[in-house]
Amino acid sequence: MPARRRLGTISPQRTSPIQHELLAHFPVGCTPRAEQARLLARLGDAIAEALEDPDRPRVFVVEAPPGVGKSHVAMTLARWSGDAYLLTSQKLLQDQYERDFAGQLQVVKGRDNYLCERYPERRVPTSLGMCRRPRGPQCQCPYARAKAAARAGPVFCTNTAYFATLRHWLGESLPRRRVLVIDEAHNLESQLVGALSVTFSPDQMQEWFGGALPRLPSAHEYRPLLRAHVERLGARLTMVERGLDALRPPGSDAAWFDLPPSREELQLVAERDRLTTGLAGLRYFVDAADPEWAMRYGPATGSSLELLPLSVAALAPALLWDAADIIVLSSAYLGPAQVMAEHLGLDADRIRVFAVDSPFSLEQRPLIYRPVGRLSKATLGSLEPAVFAEVVAILRGHPSDKGLIHTPSYGTARRLAETLARTAPDQFARLIVVESGGRAQALEVHRALRRPTVLVSPSLREGVDLPDDFLRFQIISKMPYPDLGDPWTAARRQRDPRWYILETAKALVQTYGRSCRHAGDHGITYMLDAQFERFVALDRVLLPDWFLEAADAALRDSRAES
Numbered sequence: 001m002p003a004r005r006r007l008g009t010i011s012p013q014r015t016s017p018i019q020h021e022l023l024a025h026f027p028v029g030c031t032p033r034a035e036q037a038r039l040l041a042r043l044g045d046a047i048a049e050a051l052e053d054p055d056r057p058r059v060f061v062v063e064a065p066p067g068v069g070k071s072h073v074a075m076t077l078a079r080w081s082g083d084a085y086l087l088t089s090q091k092l093l094q095d096q097y098e099r100d101f102a103g104q105l106q107v108v109k110g111r112d113n114y115l116c117e118r119y120p121e122r123r124v125p126t127s128l129g130m131c132r133r134p135r136g137p138q139c140q141c142p143y144a145r146a147k148a149a150a151r152a153g154p155v156f157c158t159n160t161a162y163f164a165t166l167r168h169w170l171g172e173s174l175p176r177r178r179v180l181v182i183d184e185a186h187n188l189e190s191q192l193v194g195a196l197s198v199t200f201s202p203d204q205m206q207e208w209f210g211g212a213l214p215r216l217p218s219a220h221e222y223r224p225l226l227r228a229h230v231e232r233l234g235a236r237l238t239m240v241e242r243g244l245d246a247l248r249p250p251g252s253d254a255a256w257f258d259l260p261p262s263r264e265e266l267q268l269v270a271e272r273d274r275l276t277t278g279l280a281g282l283r284y285f286v287d288a289a290d291p292e293w294a295m296r297y298g299p300a301t302g303s304s305l306e307l308l309p310l311s312v313a314a315l316a317p318a319l320l321w322d323a324a325d326i327i328v329l330s331s332a333y334l335g336p337a338q339v340m341a342e343h344l345g346l347d348a349d350r351i352r353v354f355a356v357d358s359p360f361s362l363e364q365r366p367l368i369y370r371p372v373g374r375l376s377k378a379t380l381g382s383l384e385p386a387v388f389a390e391v392v393a394i395l396r397g398h399p400s401d402k403g404l405i406h407t408p409s410y411g412t413a414r415r416l417a418e419t420l421a422r423t424a425p426d427q428f429a430r431l432i433v434v435e436s437g438g439r440a441q442a443l444e445v446h447r448a449l450r451r452p453t454v455l456v457s458p459s460l461r462e463g464v465d466l467p468d469d470f471l472r473f474q475i476i477s478k479m480p481y482p483d484l485g486d487p488w489t490a491a492r493r494q495r496d497p498r499w500y501i502l503e504t505a506k507a508l509v510q511t512y513g514r515s516c517r518h519a520g521d522h523g524i525t526y527m528l529d530a531q532f533e534r535f536v537a538l539d540r541v542l543l544p545d546w547f548l549e550a551a552d553a554a555l556r557d558s559r560a561e562s
Helices: 018-024 034-052 070-081 091-100 142-152 160-169 185-196 202-209 219-246 253-258 263-286 337-344 380-397 410-423 439-448 487-495 497-515 531-538 545-561
Strands: 059-063 084-088 155-159 177-182 198-200 293-297 305-309 324-331 351-355 367-373 403-406 431-433 454-457 473-476 524-529
Touching: 018 034, 018 070, 034 059, 034 070, 034 324, 034 351, 070 084, 070 091, 070 155, 070 177, 070 324, 084 091, 084 160, 091 155, 091 439, 142 155, 155 160, 160 185, 160 263, 185 305, 185 324, 185 337, 198 202, 198 263, 202 219, 202 263, 219 263, 219 293, 219 305, 293 487, 337 351, 337 497, 367 380, 367 531, 367 545, 380 410, 380 473, 380 524, 410 431, 410 454, 431 439, 439 454, 473 497, 487 497, 497 524, 497 545, 524 531, 531 545
Parallel strands: 059 324, 059 351, 084 155, 084 177, 177 324, 367 524, 403 454, 403 473, 431 454, 473 524
Antiparallel strands: 198 305, 293 305
């Protein structure tokens, strides 16, 4: 394991130029492309300046189009540091890092992703395993081994939600490291909001409060109501812990630990963990200094209640920025540094942005504008038949190609499939409709089948690598505006209208980036929403130049054809 080096103990005069050191730590078995080498050279110069002068920026933003290979740059920085946290936006991306850089990083996920080895005949997750029993042993289960390896290793790789949970909810003391790299950082605010939210399922409300909580006008009005339950639920947690103790039979501990947990014990362990987490969330919410929270509480019977902070700026330093000496945020596009700093609790003067142009020619990544109409929540129903007809026409124009259709919702994806089953069964046979939670399996099927399958989903705009023949065309059926039907989104937009437009720009750029993944790749993107033209005209300052190059060409071609 490389020795951990602190920034304060490094002497730039006694080392080779840092940009050369970075290239020497490029992932094993890989050769840096020209754009990656240039980016690492610029980062090396900035890091050297930070080492020499503590007042220089130490938050570096890397903006590069999808397909440039930002994960290789992230791994280079992590390996060079010998002491890094590397965070991804989702577990699927952790798996991708593990596949691409096996042996060069240490991956850890939450307990539910590992099975307790003590009970091989039953699929008991480590969250309910032997070590979770009262006074249970500190066994070296798969979760414990993965976590210990990540803590001891040079590159601790996890997802942002788990990292925030460790630091915020579980209060674990994770030592300050030399470098923190956050991949797919354009989603960072929403990830932190999700990690800091307090949620009560219908079963929990029935169990803890005797029934569904009332529907109050605002999140703030739940504070006095929930504060009254904190002491009572604390007493209940004590009773559950005593109940678990009472299940322990007399005699040898070893004999008890050899027995798989009973249904009663599993229920009590699960309730103990729910109460522990729930009480932490309750106390956090009722004592929160920031009064600005939103709530999600659907009108249907059996809906969950979610309480979500509108801003994470105050907590982000303790959760993330204090975790390392140098911070690197990586994404295709993060927006203006000043706005990002406000949203994430950073000092704008301490941020340095490194933007990379697309290395791919416009011929490799064309954008074709085929407006069907201005699609919105109000018009979508009436325009859907025309959208679906245009989708069929595009599919028939790519009879031998694999593709991807981006829909605004899972419901739209299902309606598209149902329509094609009636009107275009030859194209319906190509579709793989991705249901919520089924991304990994759908991608596996898409890659495995030789025939020209087409994925249909609202959730494949990012974090998905489909190079070469796995994706030769994609269809953006609607502009990716955040859903204003979501109470948090509506409240966030009201609080800061800039946020809403910027989130749309970031989502649009990410979606477009699925089409071309490397220098020899190519893919076509079709845009069907007429709102695209107005967005590019009014909000072009929020879009990177390499995207505008494709957008302007698409609009010119569309006007010439009309």
